[in-house]
Amino acid sequence: MRILVIEDDAEAAAFISKGLRDAGHVVDHAVDGETGLKMAEAGDYDAYVVDRMLPKLDGLSLLSRRRNAGDATPALFLSALGEVDDRVAGLKAGGDDYLVKPYAFSELLARVEALGRRRAPSNVTTRYAVGDLEIDVITRTVRRAGKKIDLQPREFRLLEYLMRHAGQVVTRTMLLENVWEYHFDPQTNVIDVHISRLRSKIDKEFERPLLKTIRGAGYTIEDAA
Amino acid sequence: MLRLLRTASFRFTLIYVLVFAGSVALLGAFIYQQTFGSAEQEVDRVIDGEFQVLAEVFAKEGPAALRRATQDRAAWRDGGIYMLIGAPSGVPLAGNLTALPPEALTADAGFFNFTFERPRADALGKEAGVEIRQGRAKIRRFRASPDAENFFLVFIARDVSDRERLRERTSRLILQLAFATIALGLVIGLAFSHSLMRQVDAVNKTARAISTGDLSKRIALTGAGDELENLAMNLNGMLDQIERLMNGMKEVSDNIAHDLRSPLTRIRNRLTEALNADPAAKDEAVRATLAEAESMIGTFNALLSIARIESGEGAGAMELVDIVAIAQEMAELYEPAAQEAGFALVLKTEAAPPVRGSRALISQALANLLDNALKYAVGGTTIEISVRKSQKGYVRLAVADDGPGVPPGDREHIFQRFVRLESSRSTQGSGLGLSLVAAIARAHGAALKVDAGGLGGSQPGLSIALVFPPRARA
Structure with missing residues (x-):
């Protein structure tokens, strides 16, 4: 992915850029809002990572302008302001996701990659498959190796979210936000237990586990040898 | 004093006084007109009537009869004053006045006022000098025929001294009344403004003291129960809230200092040691430091959330929410975790x-x-989420467990920041979870109730409930 990082804190920007490059992405960096806007206008990016508070032009205005100009490139806001109202303001301005500082890099990476996938045309498909695991979003059926698996509605949504982001790391917070629609950090292992229940249904009786835990980051579903 | 005159209340009083004095003057003028306006006309009518009678006598019976009639009338002493003078000779022919008053010589055909002297009688009826009296008169010429050379000057007057004196006294009284009204109004207005200014000054003084930093100052209440006291009470309430928030902020910064200093110190020590350590120890130090940083971030976020919720910010929009639905969703979210920890998660709701x-x-x-329940209900078997509705419309959302519980004496402390009861020191956690619950309860005007769990079993258990007020009162 080609990613434009607009962040005035040089150290944070270097940290983000290096991390994204290490993950195989191409990264450009702008140090203020105006430069960022110009680069966004000129370049063809797959995702923006925008700090909310920027010199010269703040992140919200920057993104509003891009959206008004018809630019639908997915954008992730980074902000020190983390309350519900701030999040809503960020999403209203055209942001696709919102990450509150301080964040773990693994969280940022997972969310940026999820944004890139959102743009892909596979978005409109109603059937997903990873290895021999298939789900149909319309009929809400799950099959593995042709065998039907019964899931609770929430388990289905959990699996659906993971399948939509197959091959990407999905963090616990992303799951809580997207599957349960809650915006807080769970103190205990609530998500982990849901995952292990899901795993016991889709992976347990099969040779190759598909749902994997990525230590210190989250989960991913993929068919890797 | 000058300040007093500039006060709003004095301005109002002044306007009030002027309006009131104006109405007193108007009322006075009305009474005056009613009393004396008609009396004057009455006198004039009597005099005209007398002229008419005398004119008839003169016309029918001639000069001698006129003279006699004048004499008779002058003798009646009913306050009537008459004078008949032959003209042009100027000889007084009849009457009870020694000479015409000088005003009569310049008078035209209309009525005029004049003064005359009259012997004064003392209490015993004896003469005691003279007194000056006032009269109202008219003078007319009687001629035998229109072209006759000789004529009579007829002077008829009434003594109006008593009436004039009454008139003077009345107008003086009305004026005095008007002045007294103004004076009294001003005095009362000044006193009123002064007292109001004193009370407002008290508020101002308190406000100044507060703006210079003494947040504990409060406006003294007068006990009058009036709107000023009401204002003072509301201001005091506002100050209480501000002080509470300020103390909260101070507490937060104290807490941050307290709770973040030790991990920061540990981080520094660990990194210092790691500088000269072998690679394996370095890795270990980095990992430990990372974990420490993560937990600090958690603490920091929790503190900020509490502070923001308490300041009324960050709550998002308050809307109508279905507590039962939230309880169901959260039960579903936590059920696997509870089961794994060895608890049965029970949901008991009624329509609310x-x-x-x-x-x-x-x-x-x-x-x-x-x-909290998952962490501390050690040895318990059940965690119960319940939603109940009271008859008065309160909605009670509670989480109960059958763990060791909290001794009644400690229960009020569990919501304080960083409080971790002795028995739970070994467990992980920031000590902020329940403080956040308390802040959220406050933001919703909900009461917090801590009790024994009431789920049975060998341990007392713990129940923490948020009691939301009915919607109309929230």
């Missing part, structure tokens, strides 16, 4: 009216209560 609040915050509070 919606509550004014924030779904995000209420679910956060419930999550914290559930986290």
Whole structure:
């Protein structure tokens, strides 16, 4: 992915850029809002990572302008302001996701990659498959190796979210936000237990586990040898 | 004094006084007109009547009869004054006045006022000098025929001294009344403004003291129960809230200093040691430092959330939320975790009216209560989420467990920041979870109730409930 990082804190920007490059992405960096806007206008990016508070032009205005100009490139806001109202303001301005500082890099990476996938045309498909695991979003059926698996509605949504982001790391917070629609950090292992229940249904009786835990980051579903 | 004159209340009093004095003057003028206006006309009518009678006598019976009639009338002493003078000779022919008053010589055909002297009688009826009296008169010429050379000057007057004196006294009284009204109004207005200014000054003084930093100052209440006291009470209430928030902020910064200093110190020590350590120890130091940083971030976020919720910010929009739905969702979210930890998670709800609040915050509070129960209900078997409705419309959202519970004496402390009861020191946690619950309860005007769990079993258990007020009162 080609990613434009607009962040005035040089150290944070270097940290983000290096991390994204290490993950195989191409990264450009702008140090203020105006430069960022110009680069966004000129370049063809797959995702923006925008700090909310920027010199010269703040992140919200920057993104509003891009959206008004018809630019639908997915954008992730980074902000020190983390309350519900701030999040809503960020999403209203055209942001696709919102990450509150301080964040773990693994969280940022997972969310940026999820944004890139959102743009892909596979978005409109109603059937997903990873290895021999298939789900149909319309009929809400799950099959593995042709065998039907019964899931609770929430388990289905959990699996659906993971399948939509197959091959990407999905963090616990992303799951809580997207599957349960809650915006807080769970103190205990609530998500982990849901995952292990899901795993016991889709992976347990099969040779190759598909749902994997990525230590210190989250989960991913993929068919890797 | 000058300040007093500039006060709003004095300005109002002044306007009031002027309006009131104006109405007193108007009333006075009305009374005056009613009393004396008609009396004057009455006198004039009597005099005209007398002229008419005398004119008839003169016309029918001639000069001698006129003279006699004048004499008779002058003798009646009913306050009538008559004078008949032959003209042009100027000889007084009849009457009870020694000479015409000088005013008569310049008078035209109309009525005029004049003064005359009259012997004064003392209490015993004896003469005691003279007194000056006032009269109202008219003078006319009587001629035998229109072209006759000789004529009579007829002077008829009434003594109006008594009436004039009454008139003077009355007008003086009315004026005095008007002045007294103004004076009294001004005095009362000044006193009123002064007292008002004193009370407002008290408020101002308190406000100044507060703006120079003494937040504990409060406006003294007068006990009068009036609107000024009401204002003072409201201001005091506002100050209480501000002081509470300020103290909260101070507490937060104290807490941050307290709770973040030790991990920061540990981080520094660990990194210092790691500088000269072998690679394996370095890795270990980095990992430990990372974990420490993560937990500090958690603490920091929790503190900020509490502070923001308490300041009324960050709650998002308050809307009507269905507590039962939240309880169901959270039960579903936590059920696997509870089961894994060896608890049965039970949900007991009854239909409850919606509550004014924030779904995000209420679910956060419930999550914290559930986290708390999972962490501390050691040896318990059941965690119960319940939603109940009271008859008065209160909605009670509670999480109960059958763990070791909290001794009654400690129960009020559990919501304080960083309080971790002795028995739980070994467990992980920031000590902020329940403080956040308390802050969320306050933001919703909900009462917090801590009790024994009431779920049976060998341990007392713990129940923490948020009691939301009925919607109309929230």
